[in-house]
Every structure is written in structure tokens, then in C-alpha cells.
Amino acid sequence: MKKKVSISKLCVACGCCANSCPRGALVIHKGLYSISDEEKCVGCGKCADVCPACLISIIAKEGAAC
């Protein structure tokens, strides 16, 4: 099943997720919140592990076969 990250709007833009992502799929947008590049993201979940507020979850990609 293909996965992607879902980031809560409460993101504090600390950058922990972006620093931990092995594929550089996450960036901090304008110092406001984190956004992910679905093309690069493999849904490994490292960002969710390090997020200090636990605001990232790994979900199934829309239209992906289970």
C-alpha cells in the first residue's frame, strides 16, 4: 500500500521532520508549517517519529491499491 504523510495545521515549523527525512521530501514553507512532496515521500514514517508534537501521521495515498 502506498503511503503519504498528513501534517496537522497546528504544525509549529520546528523543522525536525524536514531534517529527519531521508529523501528530502519535507520542507518548511515560509516559516509557517511543513509541507511534503508526495512524489518524493515513501511514507517511511521517520518524520512522524521525530515530530515533537506528534502532528504527523502516515496515511494511505488516495487511489492507491491496498
Place this chain on the structure above:
Amino acid sequence: MLKQKCWYDYLWIFSAVYFALGLFNILFAWLGLICFITPLLMASIGGNKAYCNRFCGRGQLFELLGGKLGISRKKAPPGFLYSKWFRYGFLTFFMSMFFVMIYSTYLVFAGTTLREAVTLLWVFKLPWNWVDTSFVSPWIAQFAFGFYGVMLTSSALGLVTMLLFKPRSWCVYCPMGTMTQGICRLKHKKDDLNGTQSQTDRRAS
């Protein structure tokens, strides 16, 4: 895929050395202003949180202690910690205490006696009188005591939340982080209103 380490990945050493230097001579506390001014400059000029994202030595230190050394329960923090009212409330409280510290410095500048103590968690006065600071003006020493107290207090809170929750839980409610995020919000709102691209956008395009 392992990321190559950059010079800024070692800034945790600066944080550790800062606290050690303060033990030997409180006047080194003035160096802490770098951690106070740099994020504000980066947010107001660059419109980003590059300081939090890359250069925060204290955040790196928590990551090292809590993450690599495992001194953290790595549990989810309570929801209120990342709620807006708590983050902005804590920022207001922290800045109020900061201005009280500035006022104390002013009082010493105006002639009140220097208090050789570092205040931890805004209440506990730790005697810190083993260094001779008489070679500088008393207000310079008073600011150093006050600022070192601010830095020590924030680190103590960060260590407690590191132990109880995730290693970098401090980043969730760090007053500097809240302040820089607020500056970025204002800056980008202003850029949008003026119809100009921010530096971040220009870099991305």
C-alpha cells in the same frame, strides 16, 4: 540514505559550552544574545525559521540527549502544549519576565545594588558570587545574571519536557519559535498584500 553533516549540525557544542562558560564567568552570558537576536533577524529579513530548522544549538542538544542518548520517554506531549493559547500565553509570560529582568538591569544602572544571583524558573535564587565582576559596570553584570537565568530556565523546562515527552518537545512551545513563526506570518501577509514575492518564494521558483 545518510545526510552529510554540515558545520551547523555541531552547534549543540556552542550551547553546551555556553552553559559551562557561565559557570566560570557569568559575563559570558552576554553571548546568549546571539541566540536571541539571530532568529529574530532571520525571521524578519528572510521570512523563515531557518534558525529553528538548522541553527538552534539547544534543539540539537535536546535531540542528542533525548534521541541518540535515549534520555527521553519519547511519548506524545499533551495537546495543550501545541495549542495556540498556550504557545502565545507562554510567549507573553516569558517576555514579561524578560522585561522584568531588563527593568532590574535598569535599576542597577540607576544605582541599586547588584544582586549576584541567577534566578531559576523565575522563583529560585541561586547564589552565583564566586566570580569577580567588579571590573565591569554593575549593570553589565546584572544583565548577565538575569540573562543567564533566562537561558537556564528555558533549558531546565526543555530538559523536563525532553524527559517526559519527545526529545525536542521544547520546540513546540519555545517562545523564540512562537515569536519567529508570528513574524513570518506577519511578513508573508504583508508581502501578499503588497503583491511582492517573499525571499522564500523567490528561492523556490
